[in-house]
Amino acid sequence: MDKSGIDSRGARSGAEKFGASRSAMGGSGGIGQSVTREEDARFLTGRGRYVADINLAGQAWGVVVRSPHAHAAIRSIDTAAARAMPGVVGVFTAEDLGDDLGTTAVAFKRVRPDGSPIFWRAYPGLARGEVHHVGDPVAFVVAERLDLARDAAEQVLVDYDARCAVGDLEHALAPGAPAAWLECPDNISHVHDIGDRAATDAAFASAAHVVRSRYRVSRVHAQYMEPRAAIGSYDAIDGRFTLYCDAQQPHRVRDILAREIFRIPTGRVRVVGVDIGGGFGGKGPQMLEFRLLLWASRRLGRPVKWQCERSESLLFDEHARDNIHEAELALDAQGRFLALRSHWIANVGAYVSSDRNIQASFQNTPGMVGVYDFPTAHVRFTCVLTNTPSLAPYRGAGRPEASYVIERLIDDAAAQLGMDRVALRRRNILSPAQLPKVTALGYHYDCGEFERCMDMALEMGDWNGFVARREASRARGLLRGIGLSNPIERAASPGMEYAEIRFDTRGRATALMGSKNHGQGHETAFKQVLATHLGMAAADIDYVDGDTDRVAFGVGTFGSRSAVTAGTALVIAAGKVIEKGRLIAAHLLEAASGDVTFEAGTFRIAGTDRQVSLKEVAIAAFQPERLPAGVEPGLFENGMFSPEDNTYPYGAHVCEVEIDPQTGTLEIVRYVVADDVGTVINPLLVKGQIHGGIGQGGGQVLMERVVYDPETAQLMTASFMDYAMPRAADFCDIEIAGIEVPTDRNLLGVKGAGEAGAVGAVPALMNAIIDALAPLGVTEFEMPATPERVWRAIQTAPRQP
Amino acid sequence: MIRLVVNGQARQADVEPEMPLLWVLRDELDVKGPKYGCGIAQCGSCTVLLDGAPVRSCSVPVAAVAGKKITTIEGLAQNGVMHPVQKAWIDHEVPQCGYCQGGQMLAAVSLLQKKPKPTDADIDAAMTNICRCGTYARIRTAIHAAAAAATAKRV
């Protein structure tokens, strides 16, 4: 059994378990069961197939020449020497691309502080006269072999006229700072407000207490273990492009390439997504290399492959987070929250190519009022340009920041007002009776038992026994701290998804899914849905996703949406299979269709033992002579689902750390989570997702950070030597329990589980660290909590241990 | 021409002697189980066993391993029967995206050869490969399970 197992712990604490009877419905291998994964055998024998493992006949290799300057004009590019290198088949610059490629665009209507329109620039295919960050693509070299392409890339001579650059958020806003774009001297791309400013200001004016804090959320990289890769191929005979890639949203990649980049009919582009070595939000649909590969393939008449190196990945992939929060909490004399006010200052990098690149700064931020009862709130966003790569969603995409602000602010308020952290949360937490509720920042919470979840986590983490453990640590010369967070996140926002169930003439089914798996275990989970709804065994179903020629429609996997959207689409498709199957079964059984029931894969005349299996019905569907009049042959059914509103998974994390004041080293000694993700399709998968989220959220707090020199905007952390990654020894076991409060916003009652771990971990861990340092008088500390930084904080603390 | 023994088979590759073993395996010999993650011996995705000991093949020049026995993840199962570590990995549902797992399992196999009953501390010290999906807790559990299964077999 999984060591993080909720089962034993749940029994001890009287907590409900994930996969409780409520959701363990029907058939073996169905919803709610800890079925192990279909895809594992492939992965565990070295037969996973990732893009880098694929080679096409006649393929050449592409290498992107990238700018070494953070901000410069290009005087000239001399490609002659590169062209003369052995094995080179093409060296291309913006001039060669001409007007062949369009760009993506920002759709949001935003404004700058003076009311002028938002400043944004999309990446052109290759730099047109200027570069705006280190790594900005300047030329594309294609050769017979990768090593030859690399050698030739070094011979592309670019004459740059370097300009002043800005590499950091605070530096960009300082008076007299250089401009990331000369056309935008103040570096402000746009500003944006949510909530009620007037009401919030009024509440602050009359508050008994106001608590103010400033938090910095560091810049990080998703660091999927598989660096991005793609192969572009053009078939001149049918005039079609094919792209093999590791994007999380293959259909969106196709749509963008067809509509915005090549401006051709959608059917002329095929995108094939194979196994993906992690994405976490970062493997988005608009990556620039896709268009370069396809364009070069058309030009050269052969497939072109590109494989990113880790350092290149840090130079050019979209980064994440990187924001500053000036947050204020207004309370009355009894500690009730009156209002929340915050200024969210977001680094948006140099290029804002589409809404995706400013997504983290708006879409998930209303979660900042958390699970608490706020009469009013107001958040202002200032989105700031710097000479760094674009920012984009990563495990939470604004949710961890929102949760970080409110959960830290509550701890700060408790400390400043001399109140208990738990009691302050309890005083303000929303009760089930207050739901459904539209929050002060506009989210529409439907259901949840927030306090119950918090209590479960406090009990699992033995919150009340902490004082004794702190004393025991102190006796050993160690500082011990405990932290709590009550994260909530918006998941599965309105947006379509597609599923199809296609039977063949021998009665075997294929499930074709619009949402692309990239490590979540979709194949297993969706087969469980079919086990429950159609009584089918996993072995009787083939599974397809990621290929836009095979799956009619799709949106993709992001924002904790697949179980909700694709899962429900699959239930809808299954319902249509049963509906049509019932007509056929009734005919085969010589009964009225109203008398035929369906259960566990079998149609039966109610109250009799006369029955026919779904498989037999599917076979009959392809034999017109066995069909009732008016029933069309075949059994191919699809489902589309677009939720009307978001779901709101939530939970509570309790984390305990021990710090050695001599060295600043920090150990997470206890970590517990109580979560409600609605109906649990597969407890093993859900817990795996929570582990992963905590690993990433925890990694950010403990050690990860992308660093740019503020003045030169040179990247200082371009490899795993400089960018620290969490490893096995950095985490203790994580204990996970849950309650299931199904939502009625979809047919499965699921809420989404992909991001929950990260959203809760960032504040819980930091609250624990600050609690550990609090006896020394430390009240402020910014991530990452590397030993050096912790040690320095201790050295400069008002009191010594 | 460099001769290697890969998963029990004699193979040869006509490559520069300093070419990293990872790329010889992947690009010359079509052995795709070892994965590229960083190229600087930091992540462990490229781990293979060299005469039973884990090495990071991205940072090993092929000339240094001429004639040695190399086991990649493809060579772990014997006669179609999965290695106990692979079985434990399935039973405990370790993989998420799967990319790092070949390297993780080979590191685990080597650990269990040296320490048939490893403690958590042994595991944390030996298992330094990165898993971005954060499967560390399950890797730990699966290693203990594989150790227990091996002990049970010997009794």
Ligand code: FES
């Ligand atoms: S690729 Fe060899 S250790 Fe990362």
Ligand code: FES
């Ligand atoms: S399973 Fe994805 S990196 Fe380890």
